[in-house]
Structure formats: structure tokens, C-alpha cells
Amino acid sequence: MADTQRKLMVQKYGGTSVADAARFRAVAARIKESRGLCDGLAVVVSAMAGETNRLLDLAKGVSGFSYERELDVLLASGEQVAAALLTMALIDNGVPAVSLLGDQVRIATDSSFGRARIKSIDVTRVEEVFAQGAVAVVAGFQGVDADHNITTLGRGGSDMSAVALAAALGAGLCEIYTDVAGVFTTDPRICPRAVKLNRISYDEMLELAGVGARVLQTRSVECASRYRVPVHVRSSFSDEEGTWVVPEDQIMEEVLVSGVAYERDEAKVTVHGLPDSPGLAASVFGALADAGVVVDMIVQTATIGEDDRTDITFTVGNKDLDKAIEIMNGVASKVGARDVISSNEVGKVSVVGLGMRNHAGVASRMFRVLADEGINIQMISTSEIKISVIVDAALVDKAVNALHKTFINGGATGTQAG
Amino acid sequence: MADTQRKLMVQKYGGTSVADAARFRAVAARIKESRGLCDGLAVVVSAMAGETNRLLDLAKGVSGFSYERELDVLLASGEQVAAALLTMALIDNGVPAVSLLGDQVRIATDSSFGRARIKSIDVTRVEEVFAQGAVAVVAGFQGVDADHNITTLGRGGSDMSAVALAAALGAGLCEIYTDVAGVFTTDPRICPRAVKLNRISYDEMLELAGVGARVLQTRSVECASRYRVPVHVRSSFSDEEGTWVVPEDQIMEEVLVSGVAYERDEAKVTVHGLPDSPGLAASVFGALADAGVVVDMIVQTATIGEDDRTDITFTVGNKDLDKAIEIMNGVASKVGARDVISSNEVGKVSVVGLGMRNHAGVASRMFRVLADEGINIQMISTSEIKISVIVDAALVDKAVNALHKTFINGGATGTQAG
Numbered sequence: 001m002a003d004t005q006r007k008l009m010v011q012k013y014g015g016t017s018v019a020d021a022a023r024f025r026a027v028a029a030r031i032k033e034s035r036g037l038c039d040g041l042a043v044v045v046s047a048m049a050g051e052t053n054r055l056l057d058l059a060k061g062v063s064g065f066s067y068e069r070e071l072d073v074l075l076a077s078g079e080q081v082a083a084a085l086l087t088m089a090l091i092d093n094g095v096p097a098v099s100l101l102g103d104q105v106r107i108a109t110d111s112s113f114g115r116a117r118i119k120s121i122d123v124t125r126v127e128e129v130f131a132q133g134a135v136a137v138v139a140g141f142q143g144v145d146a147d148h149n150i151t152t153l154g155r156g157g158s159d160m161s162a163v164a165l166a167a168a169l170g171a172g173l174c175e176i177y178t179d180v181a182g183v184f185t186t187d188p189r190i191c192p193r194a195v196k197l198n199r200i201s202y203d204e205m206l207e208l209a210g211v212g213a214r215v216l217q218t219r220s221v222e223c224a225s226r227y228r229v230p231v232h233v234r235s236s237f238s239d240e241e242g243t244w245v246v247p248e249d250q251i252m253e254e255v256l257v258s259g260v261a262y263e264r265d266e267a268k269v270t271v272h273g274l275p276d277s278p279g280l281a282a283s284v285f286g287a288l289a290d291a292g293v294v295v296d297m298i299v300q301t302a303t304i305g306e307d308d309r310t311d312i313t314f315t316v317g318n319k320d321l322d323k324a325i326e327i328m329n330g331v332a333s334k335v336g337a338r339d340v341i342s343s344n345e346v347g348k349v350s351v352v353g354l355g356m357r358n359h360a361g362v363a364s365r366m367f368r369v370l371a372d373e374g375i376n377i378q379m380i381s382t383s384e385i386k387i388s389v390i391v392d393a394a395l396v397d398k399a400v401n402a403l404h405k406t407f408i409n410g411g412a413t414g415t416q417a418g
Numbered sequence: 419m420a421d422t423q424r425k426l427m428v429q430k431y432g433g434t435s436v437a438d439a440a441r442f443r444a445v446a447a448r449i450k451e452s453r454g455l456c457d458g459l460a461v462v463v464s465a466m467a468g469e470t471n472r473l474l475d476l477a478k479g480v481s482g483f484s485y486e487r488e489l490d491v492l493l494a495s496g497e498q499v500a501a502a503l504l505t506m507a508l509i510d511n512g513v514p515a516v517s518l519l520g521d522q523v524r525i526a527t528d529s530s531f532g533r534a535r536i537k538s539i540d541v542t543r544v545e546e547v548f549a550q551g552a553v554a555v556v557a558g559f560q561g562v563d564a565d566h567n568i569t570t571l572g573r574g575g576s577d578m579s580a581v582a583l584a585a586a587l588g589a590g591l592c593e594i595y596t597d598v599a600g601v602f603t604t605d606p607r608i609c610p611r612a613v614k615l616n617r618i619s620y621d622e623m624l625e626l627a628g629v630g631a632r633v634l635q636t637r638s639v640e641c642a643s644r645y646r647v648p649v650h651v652r653s654s655f656s657d658e659e660g661t662w663v664v665p666e667d668q669i670m671e672e673v674l675v676s677g678v679a680y681e682r683d684e685a686k687v688t689v690h691g692l693p694d695s696p697g698l699a700a701s702v703f704g705a706l707a708d709a710g711v712v713v714d715m716i717v718q719t720a721t722i723g724e725d726d727r728t729d730i731t732f733t734v735g736n737k738d739l740d741k742a743i744e745i746m747n748g749v750a751s752k753v754g755a756r757d758v759i760s761s762n763e764v765g766k767v768s769v770v771g772l773g774m775r776n777h778a779g780v781a782s783r784m785f786r787v788l789a790d791e792g793i794n795i796q797m798i799s800t801s802e803i804k805i806s807v808i809v810d811a812a813l814v815d816k817a818v819n820a821l822h823k824t825f826i827n828g829g830a831t832g833t834q835a836g
Contacts, residue, residue, distance in 0.1 A: 020479070025480060026481075034800075055499065059506055061438070061439030061442070062439050062443060062503045063503075063507055063509070064830075065510060066507050067509050067510075068519075069504075071502070071510070073501065073517050074502035076498075077499050077502075078491075079499070080491060080494075081492055083491065084477075084492035085477065085480045085488075087485070087488045088477055088481035091481070091483075091488070092480070092481035092483060092485075131768055148521075149522075
């Protein structure tokens with residue numbers, strides 16, 4: 001019974017939060033304060049800012065190619081160093097602490113080196129540390145597979161470590177400390193009127209990936225959503241509240257649009273005059289998937305005219321455009337399509353909000369705003385809580401600002417940014 | 419049956435051997451050549467030169483005090499990085515290789531952080547790597563205790579890792595690659611006529627600690643001796659043969675003196691006029707041992723005169739002198755000794771050789787040489803294969819050169835240096 005009353009907390013500090021000795025000491029002081037707020041505190045730490053690049057440079061020096069298993073052994077050392085240093089800084093500040101690496105915790109993953117997925121976390125050792133009255137300092141980003149090989153969790157993996165650990169511990173709160181004040185309605189660098197969101201649902205956070213992924217790794221949001229872990233994204237450089245990422249039923253006031261996301265590095269490919277037959281889309285996108293090309297938006301135009309031909313347009317990341325064109329040329333000649341055309345001069349702009357589910361008219365209002373700005377819409381895609389459009393890459397900033405002004409600065413979504 | 423025919427080899431590369439990317443590639447090329455010489459090759463690697471100091475500086479920045487457990491987590495990352503990089507360099511050079519850390523091997527130690535002792539090595543994983551036809555690249559210096567805490571083996575610990583692994587594998591050879599050509603008859607920096615030894619017994623190597631410990635960690639020699647592991651100490655910067663450290667029965671030609679060792683940082687303490695009684699020495703040296711002071715030479719003069727008083731003189735490391743004096747003053751006033759006097763202006767010079775066991779006259783010849791040079795002998799201590807004297811610190815170089823000229827350059831001990 002007593003156990004269910006325990007308040008456990010997980011905090012995660014990113015690389016800029018532990019960039020140098022002074023920052024380690026500052027973080028240690030913050031952790032010392034947080035201890036009083038809970039019965040058990042686990043701190044997940046990333047490698048010091050710059051360390052991962054330093055290690056990658058060493059690897060480039062010795063070898064022309066990246067060997068995944070060994071790269072993980074190399075990179076995991078960065079979090080190991082940070083965990084040891086933070087633990088020292090804590091003990092030095094009078095806070096009992098014990099560092100734990102991925103295999104000590106233990107964080108069990110699959111064997112996909114460089115992008116491993118967590119399968120389970122055994123919190124026995126962390127609980128032992130709590131029982132000693134100490135803080136568990138856990139090396140982020142790393143795990144261990146069934147054969148005791150070191151694995152790493154991919155970009156932003158320490159977020160995943162933190163949220164998964166919070167879920168495994170049944171922690172009531174996961175704080176993600178970073179170098180920004182929280183999640184913003186859009187990117188403040190291109191829209192000065194962007195405001196910090198006080199609360200956002202997991203789903204909105206996922207749909208805002210283009211904005212939000214810079215703050216919180218997507219997979220960690222999915223994990224938080226599945227286990228209903230409340231996440232508080234905030235700055236380690238101030239005491240200000242950040243953004244709470246929480247279950248939808250904890251969002252009091254549903255706003256129509258919570259954010260405007262964008263993606264610049266998009267490219268568009270159209271296959272013209274495909275003979276329309278069952279299985280056509282499967283063969284087109286199967287070929288892309290086999291080549292590891294991730295497709296974002298897909299639009300297929302209705303078949304018009306007597307010859308039963310159709311057009312398929314899709315977007316991919318810019319870096320995959322050449323590969324996609326090559327594959328589509330192969331498909332086109334195989335099935336007898338007329339033409340493959342492409343453009344890497346496009347970008348995607350999306351508005352996201354839970355309120356769309358219950359309120360009609362967001363789409364038409366969005367299209368009207370863009371039309372008024374003279375921005376031509378090349379593609380449209382919608383999901384339950386998001387509407388995305390593809391526009392000329394040069395007009396992305398203009399579109400974001402216009403939509404933000406209409407949907408957010410018009411309403412009351414958050415507090416005004418800095 | 420087939421198994422007993424297998425030829426296994428362990429190589430160890432120190433920090434200067436892997437100081438930068440070019441060195442990693444050079445070492446990888448050397449390992450590639452060595453593969454053909456055996457059926458299984460394990461390579462133990464130290465942290466890159468300078469890395470340990472870099473990590474210690476980081477620790478100093480975050481914390482005013484060294485916390486042993488966390489210091490080991492921090493420092494072990496150095497060998498982890500080196501092991502990953504060397505493995506990459508090997509694969510890049512067409513040599514299949516797998517890195518293994520202390521807990522992966524696994525190298526089980528006690529829990530004495532910073533100076534852990536190896537209790538056992540489970541070679542299962544190393545044998546699996548051999549079975550794949552790959553080189554096992556083992557992070558040196560590190561192990562893991564019964565609770566899965568990372569431990570380190572202390573200064574020169576990678577030598578210990580290599581020799582212990584060779585013993586556990588039943589390897590026929592352990593090659594220690596370093597930045598010197600082998601073990602010399604004395605320190606070439608103070609005696610230009612020093613020569614490289616071709617072969618030396620484990621016991622001689624241990625007695626030459628003052629010279630040899632700079633090349634090969636003492637504990638690793640003890641381990642090699644116990645398990646009869648032949649050790650070849652050689653340079654990673656050339657293809658020249660180095661020095662073989664082998665069982666005594668493999669020394670063909672017993673030489674009278676194989677080396678001249680010296681130690682500068684010695685201090686001498688004399689307690690005068692101790693009332694001679696049983697248990698006296700025990701109380702004197704028990705007090706020093708309790709304080710962690712390592713005593714080297716001990717001389718007790720015979721009791722002369724009617725009042726049954728005796729003098730005890732011993733040497734300690736210079737750094738322990740103040741502590742030793744304080745303890746001796748306590749002992750002196752307790753047991754009623756007359757006086758405690760000390761000097762830190764002394765050094766030790768030793769001649770070492772298996773041949774002494776069967777040939778008389780080495781001691782008298784040694785004392786004659788020193789007398790001829792006008793060097794006063796302050797203390798004498800002998801073991802089966804070593805004679806050590808304490809002399810004025812300023813005369814150490816002179817003594818080494820004179821003894822080396824007489825006992826070594828006179829005979830045929832090794833090949834001329836450089």
C-alpha cells in the first residue's frame with residue numbers, strides 16, 4: 001500500500017545542459033532541490049555537447065566506413081563519461097548518487113545498432129539505489145541487447161531512455177531539461193510571434209513533429225502516450241515552467257489550432273499517366289519501401305478520361321529524391337507510365353490541433369489565408385488533427401507567419417514568447 | 419586433442435601505440451600480420467595517450483574530491499573508446515574483429531575501485547569470437563565486480579589484463595607492445611651504455627622493478643610467473659625483437675648480473691636506542707603498515723653494550739616520509755627510544771641476476787666498485803638474486819654507471835642499445 005503512495009520522478013538533461021564543468025555543477029544544484037519533491041529520483045544524462053561529434057571524428061580518422069556495432073561501443077562512452085561526472089558533482093554537493101550504465105540498469109534493447117528499440121527495463125538496480133536514499137544517474141542513449149552488446153537508441157535517444165525509465169518505474173513525472181523554454185506554437189526563428197505552449201496533448205506533439213521533434217524525440221512521445229507518462233519539457237537554464245505534454249483528457253481547454261509546423265527539406269515526385277489497375281500503388285510504394293525511402297504525403301488523382309490512366313504524387317525527404325526518381329523511372333518503364341517529374345523546391349506547412357475534430361471550417365479557413373497571401377497549394381493531406389499543404393519552398397516562412405497570425409495570435413493558446 | 423594443438427596469442431598495445439588515427443591504423447596493420455601466426459588472437463588495448471589525463475581534468479572540474487567508484491566509470495571509458503576505434507581500424511583493414519569490454523569478457527575483479535584485482539576471467543565470449551575467425555579486441559585496465567560495478571586495475575593495469583587473459587586462455591605467448599624496444603640492463607637515460615636484454619627470468623624482472631616497472635607492471639609479471647606465460651616486451655614502432663620474459667628454466671645462459679636498478683625517491687628513517695625486546699620490530703612496522711606506509715629496506719643492528727638497546731633503520735618512499743617520522747616519534751616516546759633521525763637525500767641502487775645464487779663474490783665486488791668511486795654505502799640489503807645498497811641521492815647516477823660498466827659491459831648480457 002505504502003508503495004503506491006511513492007512519488008518517483010525522472011529528469012533528463014541534454015548535452016547543452018552539461019556542456020562544461022560549471023553546467024555539471026549547476027545541474028547538480030538543481031537536482032539537489034528536486035530531491036525534496038519526490039521519494040525517488042532518477043536522472044538520465046546525455047553526452048556533453050560536442051562529445052558525440054568528437055567521437056565521430058575519431059572514428060572517421062581510423063576507418064573509412066562506420067561499423068555499427070563498434071560505433072555504438074564508441075558513442076556510448078559519451079554518456080558514460082557524463083553520468084560519472086554528474087554523479088561526482090552530486091556527491092560533491094552532498095547528494096548521494098550512483099551512476100548506472102545501460103547494461104547495469106538494465107535497459108534491454110533489440111540488436112539494431114545505432115537505432116535500437118527498448119524491449120524492457122529492469123528497474124531492480126534503480127530501486128536499490130532509491131532504497132539507499134541515493135539519486136540514480138542513468139547514462140542515456142544506450143542499452144544492451146540479449147548478447148550483452150552495447151546498443152544506442154538513435155538521435156534523441158536519451159529522451160527515449162528517460163520516458164521509458166519513467167514508464168518502467170511508474171514515475172509520476174518525467175522532466176526533460178533542454179536549452180529551450182518549452183514547445184512553441186511554431187519555430188520562433190521564422191515567426192517572432194510564436195508563443196510557448198503551456199500544455200499540449202501527446203497526439204498534438206506528434207503531429208507537430210516538424211516543430212516539436214527539435215525539442216522531444218518522436219518515439220519518446222509515443223512511449224509517453226502509451227504509458228500515460230506526464231512529460232514536462234523545460235529549460236535547464238531557468239526556473240520557468242516549460243510545456244507539459246500530457247494525456248488528452250488532461251487538456252482542459254481544447255484549442256482549435258495548437259501549432260503550426262513546417263518542413264523545408266521536402267521534395268515532390270509525380271508519376272504521370274500510370275495505367276490504373278489494382279495493386280498499382282502497392283507496386284509503386286513497395287519499390288520505395290524496399291529501398292528504404294520514407295514517403296511522407298501521397299496524393300492520387302481520380303481517374304479521368306477514357307484510357308483509365310492516373311497520376312500519383314508523393315513527397316520524400318530531399319536527400320532521398322535522387323533515389324526516388326531512379327526507382328520511379330524503373331517503375332514507369334515497367335508499367336508503361338508516361339512521365340516522371342519532380343521538384344525539390346517545395347516545403348510542407350501544417351496546422352495541428354485537437355479542436356479540429358469537433359470544429360469544421362479549419363481547412364477552408366487555412367486555404368483562404370494562403371490564397372489571400374498569394375500562396376499556391378500544390379498538395380493537400382489531412383489527418384484527424386492536422387491539415388498539411390505542400391507549397392513553394394520559398395513561401396514556407398510567409399505561410400507559417402500568416403497561419404500563425406490567424407489561428408494562434410488571434411486566439412489564446414499560450415503565453416507570449418520571450 | 420585438436421584443442422591442445424591450438425596456438426593462441428595475446429597482444430597488448432599501450433597508450434602511445436594508439437596515440438592518434440595513424441597509430442591505430444599502423445597497429446591494425448601489425449595485427450593483420452600477426453593473425454597468420456596463430457589460431458586465435460586477442461588484443462588488449464589501453465586508452466589513447468593523454469586520454470586518462472583529459473578525463474581526470476574533467477573530474478577535477480566538477481568535483482573537489484575523487485569518488486572512486488565513479489572515477490572508475492569515467493576512466494574505463496578511455497579503454498572503451500580505444501577498443502572500439504581499434505576494432506573499426508581492423509575491420510576497415512579486412513580483419514574481422516569484435517570489441518569486448520571488461521564486463522563482456524568477463525573479467526571479474528574484487529571491488530577495490532582504482533586498484534582492483536582480477537579474480538577470474540571467463541573466456542567463453544573470447545572463444546566465441548575466435549570461433550568466428552575474428553580478433554577479440556579487449557578493453558584493458560577494466561573489470562567488473564560481483565555487483566556489476568565497473569572497476570579499474572590501477573597503474574599499468576592493461577599489462578595485467580593482457581597477461582591474465584593469456585593465462586586464462588592458455589595462450590602460448592603474450593606480446594606487450596610499448597614505446598621502448600624492450601627491457602634494458604639499466605635506464606638508458608642515465609647510463610648510455612645500457613643494453614637491451616634478449617631474455618630475462620620473471621624473478622629477475624621483478625627484482626629489476628626500479629627499471630622494469632616502467633616497461634611492465636609488477637603484478638602482471640607475478641601473474642605471468644605463476645601461470646608460466648611467456649611475455650615478449652617489444653616496440654610497436656619497429657619490427658625488432660624485444661625482450662622475452664620467461665620461466666627461469668628457459669634461460670639458457672645464466673648471467674651473473676642481468677641488470678642494475680635504481681630508485682631515487684627514497685627516504686631513510688632511523689630509530690636510535692630502542693630497548694631491545696621481543697615484538698619490537700612488530701610494533702614498529704605494524705604501526706607503519708596500519709598507516710598504509712610501504713616500507714622497503716629494513717636493517718636492524720645487533721645489540722651491543724650493556725643496556726640492550728638497538729637501532730632500526732628503514733627506507734620508505736619520499737612521499738611517505740613525513741607520515742613515517744610522525745609515527746616513529748609516537749613509537750619512540752611510547753617505548754622509550756632515544757632519537758628518530760631521517761634523511762630524504764638517499765637513493766637505492768641494486769644489481770640483479772640469477773647467477774648470484776651459484777656464484778659467490780658479487781657482493782664484495784659490488785662494494786669494491788662503489789668504494790673505488792668514493793661512494794659511501796649507508797645500508798645493505800640482499801635477497802637471493804639481488805643486492806641493494808642505499809647511497810647518497812646525488813651519487814645514484816654515478817653508482818649505476820660504475821656497476822653497469824663492471825658487471826654488464828664487461829660481460830655479454832644483451833645487445834648494445836640504440
